[in-house]
Amino acid sequence: xxxxxxxxxxxxxxxxxxxxxxxxxxxxxxxxxxxxxxxxxxxxxxxxxxxxxxxxxxxxxxxxxxxxxxxxxxxxxxxxxxxxxxxxxxxxxxxxxxxxxxxxxxxxxxxxxxxxxxxxxxxxxxxxxxxxxxxxxxxxxxxxxxxxxxxxxxxxxxxxxxxxxxxxxxxxxxxxxxxxxxxxxxxxxxxxxxxxxxxxxxxxxxxxxxxxxxxxxxxxxxxxxxxxxxxxxxxxxxxxxxxxxxxxxxxxxxxxxxxxxxxxxxxxxxxxxxxxxxxxxxxxxxxxxxxxxxxxxxxxxxxxxxxxxxxxxxxxxxxxxxxxxxxxxxxxxxxxxxxxxx
Amino acid sequence: xxxxxxxxxxxxxxxxxxxxxxxxxxxxxxxxxxxxxxxxxxxxxxxxxxxxxxxxxxxxxxxxxxxxxxxxxxxxxxxxxxxxxxxxxxxxxxxxxxxxxxxxxxxxxxxxxxxxxxxxxxxxxxxxxxxxxxxxxxxxxxxxxxxxxxxxxxxxxxxxxxxxxxxxxxxxxxxxxxxxxxxxxxxxxxxxxxxxxxxxxxxxxxxxxxxxxxxxxxxxxxxxxxxxxxxxxxxxxxxxxxxxxxxxxxxxxxxxxxxxxxxxxxxxxxxxxxxxxxxxxxxxxxxxxxxxxxxxxxxxxxxxxxxxxxxxxxxxxxxxxxxxxxxxxxxxxxxxxxxxxx
Numbered sequence: 001x002x003x004x005x006x007x008x009x010x011x012x013x014x015x016x017x018x019x020x021x022x023x024x025x026x027x028x029x030x031x032x033x034x035x036x037x038x039x040x041x042x043x044x045x046x047x048x049x050x051x052x053x054x055x056x057x058x059x060x061x062x063x064x065x066x067x068x069x070x071x072x073x074x075x076x077x078x079x080x081x082x083x084x085x086x087x088x089x090x091x092x093x094x095x096x097x098x099x100x101x102x103x104x105x106x107x108x109x110x111x112x113x114x115x116x117x118x119x120x121x122x123x124x125x126x127x128x129x130x131x132x133x134x135x136x137x138x139x140x141x142x143x144x145x146x147x148x149x150x151x152x153x154x155x156x157x158x159x160x161x162x163x164x165x166x167x168x169x170x171x172x173x174x175x176x177x178x179x180x181x182x183x184x185x186x187x188x189x190x191x192x193x194x195x196x197x198x199x200x201x202x203x204x205x206x207x208x209x210x211x212x213x214x215x216x217x218x219x220x221x222x223x224x225x226x227x228x229x230x231x232x233x234x235x236x237x238x239x240x241x242x243x244x245x246x247x248x249x250x251x252x253x254x255x256x257x258x259x260x261x262x263x264x265x266x267x268x269x270x271x272x273x274x275x276x277x278x279x280x281x282x283x284x285x286x287x288x289x290x291x292x293x294x295x296x297x298x299x300x301x302x303x304x305x306x307x308x309x310x311x312x313x314x315x316x317x318x319x320x321x322x323x324x325x326x327x328x329x330x331x332x333x334x335x336x337x338x339x340x341x342x
Numbered sequence: 343x344x345x346x347x348x349x350x351x352x353x354x355x356x357x358x359x360x361x362x363x364x365x366x367x368x369x370x371x372x373x374x375x376x377x378x379x380x381x382x383x384x385x386x387x388x389x390x391x392x393x394x395x396x397x398x399x400x401x402x403x404x405x406x407x408x409x410x411x412x413x414x415x416x417x418x419x420x421x422x423x424x425x426x427x428x429x430x431x432x433x434x435x436x437x438x439x440x441x442x443x444x445x446x447x448x449x450x451x452x453x454x455x456x457x458x459x460x461x462x463x464x465x466x467x468x469x470x471x472x473x474x475x476x477x478x479x480x481x482x483x484x485x486x487x488x489x490x491x492x493x494x495x496x497x498x499x500x501x502x503x504x505x506x507x508x509x510x511x512x513x514x515x516x517x518x519x520x521x522x523x524x525x526x527x528x529x530x531x532x533x534x535x536x537x538x539x540x541x542x543x544x545x546x547x548x549x550x551x552x553x554x555x556x557x558x559x560x561x562x563x564x565x566x567x568x569x570x571x572x573x574x575x576x577x578x579x580x581x582x583x584x585x586x587x588x589x590x591x592x593x594x595x596x597x598x599x600x601x602x603x604x605x606x607x608x609x610x611x612x613x614x615x616x617x618x619x620x621x622x623x624x625x626x627x628x629x630x631x632x633x634x635x636x637x638x639x640x641x642x643x644x645x646x647x648x649x650x651x652x653x654x655x656x657x658x659x660x661x662x663x664x665x666x667x668x669x670x671x672x673x674x675x676x677x678x679x680x681x682x683x684x
Contacts (some may be wrong), residue, residue: 061613062613228609233604237402247611247612248612250608250612260609261604261606262606263604263605264604266570266602267595267602270404270589271401271402271404271620272404273404273619274619274620275619275620276617278611278612278613278614
């Protein structure tokens with residue numbers, strides 16, 4: 001059980017603007033051994049999420065920043081390979097946040113690991129792309145904050161992304177007219193033709209305001225906001241009375257090097273008596289089973305699809321995470337770290 | 343009953359930036375006569391409110407803009423002097439929105455007028471400054487959106503204004519630490535020494551961010567936002583987890599001539615999982631009696647004070663409304679149009 005090498009991505013310095021060469025360093029050390037009350041997990045899949053960039057900065061944020069020199073924080077799925085803790089046995093598949101490395105020891109009394117169901121019905125990447133944090137975020141952000149009603153108009157930014165693509169499909173299940181904003185013709189085709197969105201806007205080619213006027217002529221009831229910046233300003237300009245903005249992410253500004261200009265047309269939040277609510281999914285942890293139940297049922301019924309974008313090899317994580325900020329992925333981006341069990 | 347002259351302020355053209363000479367014109371015509379189902383009201387007090395400026399513009403807003411050529415819209419208090427409607431008799435004191443004029447006829451089936459209580463306990467200006475729209479705004483914005491808890495920190499902008507001064511006092515009743523932001527040393531003295539605010543910031547003389555760091559070192563739970571602009575950005579930078587922003591007004595930008603820059607530090611709304619809710623008081627009409635009851639009881643118990651700034655003469659309304667945007671008033675600004683009954 002000893003002698004394994006642990007490859008780790010560590011934060012070498014805080015990025016300025018885009019994540020640069022040398023901000024993360026790839027190092028090797030002997031794998032740790034499970035101590036009393038601990039399990040050791042071996043990483044199978046590492047989720048790549050926009051919030052990774054937030055954690056690299058020392059700006060005021062919702063969790064402590066990753067310290068320079070520490071292993072990069074990340075959402076992970078893996079297998080228990082040593083256990084000194086009740087309730088966990090070697091071979092158990094678990095999800096957690098043990099970071100960008102092959103092995104980690106976890107004191108499960110302090111940080112419980114979620115076990116995947118024994119009778120799992122999805123391939124492993126589905127537990128990252130459908131019922132992981134991504135699915136929880138889409139589900140609670142849209143249903144709890146957006147409160148969609150049949151016939152309402154929902155706009156989703158980063159609509160071909162992991163969260164946005166689920167949000168739009170849940171919006172359709174709830175009877176909304178769904179408009180997605182994405183960054184390529186192919187992404188727009190995918191969300192309309194394959195996922196059933198009512199309309200799509202390619203923000204790289206189209207005037208977003210004019211396209212919203214065309215596709216949502218009566219205005220916008222719900223904005224599931226992943227992006228921020230000028231696109232959010234165009235949405236604010238077209239809010240309907242009592243609109244809801246589920247503020248999930250502001251990816252357009254995570255790499256900013258200086259102060260960021262605030263959203264244009266903010267006065268419409270007042271005029272339309274809109275509600276903006278920032279959220280992170282940890283706030284809903286107690287209700288995760290409800291969401292998992294619905295998402296799996298919808299998937300089984302063919303009402304919801306997910307797509308994965310899987311890059312092989314932990315060594316490619318630092319290059320891969322950058323795709324999120326360049327619009328390079330469609331569906332859930334992840335790194336496969338080791339061979340997956342059946 | 344006929345022969346009276348009706349003086350009216352009409353919107354002559356839409357202001358560009360500050361309200362300018364000639365944007366409103368003062369005209370005279372014969373007073374109208376009450377038709378079937380109508381009452382005629384004679385104006386006693388005209389309330390001067392920041393939202394008057396919104397109504398003068400043709401920007402997208404929460405009510406239709408005043409049309410050029412029409413009588414300026416405004417909140418009014420007056421006396422019925424002709425009645426052809428059941429339930430209203432000459433001499434009844436009523437409040438409504440019949441605008442900047444001496445006389446108006448109102449079809450009460452379409453627009454009921456609120457009658458002042460027969461056993462009124464406040465002088466008439468108190469029905470504008472304490473239990474009128476101003477008091478309703480302070481009460482529901484703070485209690486329903488702000489949801490103050492004992493020990494929380496509440497920041498109020500335009501704190502010596504009609505709404506802000508009530509908000510801070512209600513915040514104290516609810517056990518909050520209350521910091522007011524106002525535009526002069528005298529206003530700061532008034533809100534701390536006479537109204538019991540815990541701290542005050544003179545935004546014209548002080549660095550607002552540094553002052554907030556000093557007076558609210560643990561951050562801000564509730565922002566009752568009347569002003570917008572850079573001051574709101576400084577508040578956003580210091581939000582605590584699960585902060586609430588009752589978005590009541592954005593007076594700093596009502597006179598803007600072009601697009602307005604959005605609030606700085608907007609990302610903290612996400613990071614702190616804050617809620618922003620725009621509101622107007624008409625949304626709470628069904629609950630006005632509850633607010634009136636509490637406000638009158640608090641006032642009678644000496645827990646809440648209000649201050650009035652009363653300018654004499656309808657002819658001075660156009661010059662008077664500008665004081666709101668210049669920081670020229672402390673307490674509720676109004677125009678007395680005719681002699682008041684006892």
